Amino acid sequence: MSNLVDRRLSGKNRSAANRQRFLRRFKGQIRKAVTEAVSGRKVADLERGEKISIPSKDLKEPVFHHGAGGRRDVIHPGNKEFVTGDRVDRPQSGGGQGSGAGGSPDGEGLDEFVFQLSQEEFMNYFFEDLALPDLVKKQLAAVPEVKRARAGFVSQGNPANLHVVRSMKQAIGRRLAMSAGPREALREAEEALAELEAQGKGRSMEAEELREEIKSLKARVAAVPFLDTWDLRYANRVDKPQPSSQAVMFCLMDVSGSMDESRKDIAKRFFMLLYLFLTRSYERIDVVFIRHHTVAKEVDEEDFFSSRETGGTVVSSALELMHEIILERYPSASWNIYAAQASDGDNWENDSPRCRELLIHSILPLVQYYAYVEIEEENPQSLWREYEYVKKMNRQFAMQRILSLEDIYPVFRELFRKKAA
Amino acid sequence: MMGEHSDKLRQYLSEGSDWTFELLREYDQEIGRVAKHYGLDTYPNQIEVITSEQMIDAYSSVGMPVGYHHWSFGKEFMSTQKSYKRGHMGLAYEIVINSSPCIAYLMEENTMTMQALVIAHASYGHNSFFKGNYLFRTWTDAEGILDYLVFARNYVAECEERYGERAVEEILDSCHALMNHGVDRYKRPTKLSMAKEQARQLEREDYLQSQVNDLWRTVPVREAAEQSKKEHRYPAEPQENLLYFIEKNAPRLEPWQREIVRIVRKIAQYFYPQRQTQVMNEGWATFWHYTLLNHLYEEGKLTDGFMMEFLQSHTNVVYQPPFFHRGYSGINPYALGFAMFRDIRRICETPSAEDRRWFPEIAGTDWVKTLDYAMRNFKDESFIAQYLSPNLIREMKLFSVLDDDTEGQLGIAAIHDDAGYQQIRQTLADQYNLGNREPNIQVWNVDVYGDRSLTLRHYMHNRRPLGETTPEMLKHIARLWGYDVRLESVDETGHAEALGECKV
Structure with a gap:
């Protein structure tokens, strides 16, 4: 069984x-x-x-095996017309050991x-090996979780938070302050009394009055409470937001006539990669797509990748729009802002210096990282030169030139290489 | 078909194609009963129902139910999985493990018919072969193998932890490369068992290491050395078991590395009989699933539908495409083996005059006993040399093609006629001789007093050279040996020529 x-x-x-x-x-x-x-x-x-x-x-896992050559005798089934002694040409396709019957090593x-x-x-x-530049902790309203943190002392609170040492210190100070006047008066009165007594007028009316005064002053000093309600101090705790884990990614792309399909294709892939990477690093990511030619427009993902415009190029329009959107919707206090821009480097000559100004003064102070890729084989134009200047001044600005599809991956790595610890 | 009344006599085991555990049990009982009737002697059976994914798993670990981890098994798994998913291949009916109890896997997706076929094929066919055939009896220990595999896996895992996956992988790679050269063909192996292995493993480590050192410590006085250098080789006789030689003599292996060499060698040895009895083993199992299920059908236990489905798969399994067919890839061991066992039965039951001439000792004898004898006492090579009949040679239209690289054309050396039977039988038998199929490589000499280099010799057969993997192989051997490794090729006249060298 x-x-x-x-x-x-x-x-x-x-x-x-x-x-x-x-x-x-x-x-x-x-x-x-x-x-x-x-x-x-x-x-x-x-x-x-x-x-x-x-x-x-x-x-391959190698084993010793026979190579072509030598003499071998092999049995095959299904003979049709051969008789002993026939000569036949070697089959072409099979090659040296192709027809090798009887268990040659596994299929080659x-x-x-x-x-x-x-x-x-x-x-x-x-x-x-990739990681975005150091993540900065940001206040984040969108994340509901908060952590209670100590924040000094306050004069009101519940008994559980009463801070004894602080309260006693407070009391000492108050007692000193409140009794300062009477003490001064008391000291003066005692001095005066001592003088009178030294003069032998210890039994005078004056001395009696002084004694009365001293008595009342002593009573006043003694009446200053050891601990008063005012003295009480409580440890303070406030709600502190958790470190930020949300990011917004701006994708800026030139869709003007000078960006042909293959360039756009490369740009698409660049954004794609960046986006995917962010989805791994942050829990929450917003993506803003801004395409531009002479004017910039915020569009949805589909439009961004599929539309095509004709005309010239004014890059600053996109930068301005981005700046506006940041101010309006993504306060840099609570968002990690990343920006990626792809272009063929074409720009209206007079606009490039403006782009530089915008970047340095308006945008870079707000963003974590700004990556620029230029998809062009020709010599760099004005935009590249201006951006190089920006790069010299700012660590969070990076730029690269991409020449072909195969370049994307290395460029991507270069831009976001893990910082050596 | 049968008439009304005879249908009433029939007691079908089942009618639908769905299986249940109750049905499996019933079928197994019936098949077991018939197997006993024919005198099949088996290990106890363990039949395990598994999913297709588990089947792929089992596949990729060369059928070892418990395997150590290695990338090559991962590769195997991935490629099997891929072709299975794409429908390029059906999974095999069965995987059966030469162990006691004999484990056979049934895939849950199979129909009742297929399950019954697998039970008959694996649990009674293969199982009785494992238990009866002399090679398996000599080389494998069905009782101990599962334990040993567990020991091997744990040991390898432990080494990985201690010395790193990379280091273990390197050793395993090199050992796997030499797996076909890890059998001592003339020595009876010792039994495998986990308890003993573990108990002896530490002891062995120390002992082996001391042995190795002893070998290298033997530094006689100079003149004597000069003299003996010329006269004595080490080893004195060439050794064909490369893994064994390395395990015992490689000067630079750590004890744990030696143990891994040993593990691979032991597993190679376990599979060695399977490589030598492909035709017989599959033929035997196929013959018996065919015979047992037909017997049950004749008893009226199986429906016509069952038999149709069964015969269809059976026919696929034993199909032998002719040499000019697109799907031809050599002789199908199932086809040849099945045909031969049937042919032997025919010779016993209804011998022709020719059969009486060729097989006087079996013609007309009890076929069950004759088959049993054949199963027990042969391996593919000798089985074919003994039993391939002119009748079968004609049936399969076998012919012999001589491919000699000194001649411009192929020659037809023999065909299925009176003049050719003997030669075809011999050639086919040689074809299954492992020694012919795999290059004959032996340890020739170790330069004990010099640079400690190892010299291997390839003894050429029919002038056949080694393939292009040779430099790679030398690297693997050098990794294990730790010093330079040279390879010489010896032709049939005894002339040796340097083939390659791997410096360390």
Whole structure:
């Protein structure tokens, strides 16, 4: 009688550890494949897993085996017309050992080993080593959680918070202050009395009066309460907002006529990556899309990536709009603000200095990081030069030139490389 | 089909395609009963129902129910999973483990018919082969293997913790590369068991290390050394078990590394009989699932629908595409093995004059006993040499192709005719000789008094050279050996020629 066991519920995912070892071993190749995958993908496609292929020669496990050549005698089934002694040409397609029957080492055919990375794994490879510049703690109204924190002492509160030492100190001060006048008078009266007594007038009316006064003054000093309601001090606690975990990302893109499809495509990918990265670093992210040609406009994501305009370029229009939006909706006290701008570098010549001014005086003081990518092979134009000046002055400003799809990933890494600790 | 009244006599085990645990139990009981009737002697059975994912798992760990962790198993898992998901392959019916109890896996997605087929094939076919065949009896210890695998996994995991995954992986990679050269073909192995392994492991570490040091400490006086250098090689006789030689002699391995070499070697040894009995083992299991289920059908226990489905899968399994077919990839061991066992039965039951001439000792004998004898005492090579009949050679239209690189064309050396039977039988048998299939590589010499380099020799067979993996392989061997490794090729005249070298 056999033993029947239902194992279906146990031992799931037993290969997970082996899979991890596989991924670790071929990290380099997988990373490369991920990079290529990103540049080849459609925008809407980024958040999913990826089919990764690795040259299978890299992951062959070698064994000693016979190579082509020598003499071999092999039995095949299904003879049709051969008779002993026939000579036949070697089959072309099969190659040296292609027809090798009788268990040659495992199939040599496939050039690529293809497997599926889950979305999470894909993203992890993608974002490895990356981190945005130091996160700054910000006040954040949108986050309801607060923490009670000490904040000095107050004169009103509940008995549980009574601060004894503080209260006693307060009392000492008050007692000193309140008894200062009577004490002074008392000292004077006593001195006067002592003088009278020294003169032998100790029994005079004057001395009696002084004695009366001293008595009443002593009573007054004694009447100053040891501890008064006024003295009481309470430890103060206030609600302090938790560190900020929300960010807003501004995407600025030139959609003027000079930005052709392939450039826009590169820009799209740049934003895409940045956005995805932020979704990992912050719990809450707002994204503002601003496209511009001669005028700037805030649009939704779909419009941003799909619309196309013609005409010239005035970059400052976008910067102005961004500044307005920040002031209106994203007070920098409670938002981590990031901005990414993509352009082909074209700008109306006279506008570039204005962009510089706007950046330095209005925008950079408010944002955590500002990244600018220029998608152009030609020599940099005025905007690049002005921005270089900005870069010299500001640490939170970064710029890069991207030439092709394949450049995106390295540029991205460059912009947001983890700061060495 | 059957008439009305005979239908009433029938007691179908089930009619639908869905299975339940009760039905599995019933089928197993019936199949077991018939198996007993034919005298199949088996280990106790453990039948486990698993999901397809678990099946892929089992697949990718080469059928080891408990395996240590290694990236290659992950790779295997991923590629199996991919092709399964895409529908490129159905999962095998069965994975069966040579252990006692003999574990067979049933996939939950299968129909009742398929489950019954697997039970017959694995739990009675393979199981009786594991228990009966002399190679398995000699080389594997069905009782101890599960324990040993547990020990191996724990040991490897412990090493990973202590020495890092990377270091363990390197050793395993190199050992895996030599896995086919980890068997001592002429020595009987000792039994495997976890308790003993663990108890002896520490002791062995110390002992081995001292042995290794002893070997290297032997530094005789100079003149004597000069003399013996010429005269004595170490080892005195060439060694074919590279892993064993490395485990015992590699000068620079740490004790834990030695133990890992040993683990891989032991597992290679466990799988060694399976590699040598592919045709027989699969043929035997297929013959018995076919025979047992047909027996049950004749008893009226199985429906026609069951048999249709069963025969369809059975036919797929034993299909042998001809050499000119697109899907041809050599001889299908299921097809050849099944055909041979059936053929032996035919020779026993209804021998022709030709059969009596070729097989006087079995023609007309009790087929059950004859088959049992064949199953117990042969491996693929000798099985084919002994039992491949002219009748089957004709049926399969076997022919022999000679590929000699000194000639411009292929030659047809023999076909299925009177002149060719003997030669085809011999050639096919040779084809299953592991020694021919895999390059013959032996430890030739260690330069004990010099640079400690290891020299291996490849003994060529039919002038066949080594493949392009050789430099890679030398690196692996050098990693284990710790000093330079050289490889020489020896042709049939005994002339040795340097093939490659890996400096450390």
